[in-house]
Amino acid sequence: MHEYLNYKFEDTADFISTFDEMPLWSASFGLLLFKHLKLAPNLKVLDIGSGAGFPLLELAQRLGTSSTCYGLDPWVNANKRANQKIRNYGITNASIIEGSADNIPFADSSIDLIVSNLGINNFEQPDKVFAECYRVLKPGGRLALTTNLNGHWQEFYDVFADTLVQTGNAKLLSNLTSHQEHRGNVKSISQQFSNAGFSLIVRHADEFKMDFLDGTAFLNHNFIKLGWLASWKALIPENMIKSFFPILEENLNKLAAKSGTLSLTVPMAYIQAEKQ
Numbered sequence: 001m002h003e004y005l006n007y008k009f010e011d012t013a014d015f016i017s018t019f020d021e022m023p024l025w026s027a028s029f030g031l032l033l034f035k036h037l038k039l040a041p042n043l044k045v046l047d048i049g050s051g052a053g054f055p056l057l058e059l060a061q062r063l064g065t066s067s068t069c070y071g072l073d074p075w076v077n078a079n080k081r082a083n084q085k086i087r088n089y090g091i092t093n094a095s096i097i098e099g100s101a102d103n104i105p106f107a108d109s110s111i112d113l114i115v116s117n118l119g120i121n122n123f124e125q126p127d128k129v130f131a132e133c134y135r136v137l138k139p140g141g142r143l144a145l146t147t148n149l150n151g152h153w154q155e156f157y158d159v160f161a162d163t164l165v166q167t168g169n170a171k172l173l174s175n176l177t178s179h180q181e182h183r184g185n186v187k188s189i190s191q192q193f194s195n196a197g198f199s200l201i202v203r204h205a206d207e208f209k210m211d212f213l214d215g216t217a218f219l220n221h222n223f224i225k226l227g228w229l230a231s232w233k234a235l236i237p238e239n240m241i242k243s244f245f246p247i248l249e250e251n252l253n254k255l256a257a258k259s260g261t262l263s264l265t266v267p268m269a270y271i272q273a274e275k276q
């Protein structure tokens with residue numbers, strides 16, 4: 001009882017290494033998730049694609065110990081990090097399972113709430129994952145996800161398309177279009193929920209802007225290199241990469257010079273549904 005009264009902050013390197021780690025990108029979507037997700041007591045919760053522990057560990061703490069939370073992710077090093085946070089924060093109601101949401105290691109009708117921040121819609125087989133979520137949820141159970149939508153970084157992709165044309169590569173525009181369309185919109189994602197049998201679909205769309213001084217700052221940003229650059233390089237032939245990207249960067253810088261910054265739009269959505 002009142003265990004928190006015994007808490008003593010220990011300023012160790014191990015603790016601090018997990019204190020300030022939260023990608024701003026994930027946080028932007030996480031804020032949308034927590035804005036719309038209704039909390040309740042005594043839940044068995046699953047976070048799909050929990051990565052380094054978000055939103056799993058925040059949710060476990062906000063729900064408190066009447067609920068038990070599990071994170072499911074195949075990424076070994078991210079799971080290690082999540083476990084380190086569980087130890088450092090003293091969380092007793094969360095644990096990590098290494099595995100894929102294509103094959104959720106829980107019995108039918110055993111989970112009350114599934115969440116996924118920037119997860120399911122990025123997976124290779126989202127339809128299989130939606131079906132698995134439906135299987136493991138109890139009747140009345142909820143699946144709530146946040147995702148970026150088709151149209152994110154639109155200003156960047158417009159310059160990318162112009163640069164393809166400018167460099168005589170208009171034939172590659174269809175690669176760019178399918179890359180952009182790979183990301184769903186609210187309607188197509190709602191349809192994935194319905195196809196899996198879900199009903200009572202709740203949708204909240206929103207957007208935010210990310211400003212960079214210019215294209216050079218954007219392309220050199222750690223998160224852009226980590227999360228996006230490989231997929232953009234794959235849109236053009238290997239032997240053109242070294243000549244194409246400097247022109248793209250210059251065009252982004254010209255756009256930024258017009259208004260003082262490169263301002264990019266990120267549309268996003270919270271979508272939640274129930275198994276009835």
Ligand SMILES: C[S@@+](CC[C@H](N)C(=O)[O-])C[C@H]1O[C@@H](n2cnc3c(N)ncnc32)[C@H](O)[C@@H]1O
Pocket residue numbers: 023026048049050051052053054055072073074075078099100101102116117118119122123124
């Ligand atoms: C964009 S990250 C989001 C991580 C975290 N939820 C966040 O908000 O920062 C997507 C995560 O999904 C995981 N993932 C990819 N395929 C998966 C699958 N089939 N089942 C479960 N997780 C998967 C990745 O390993 C990664 O941790």
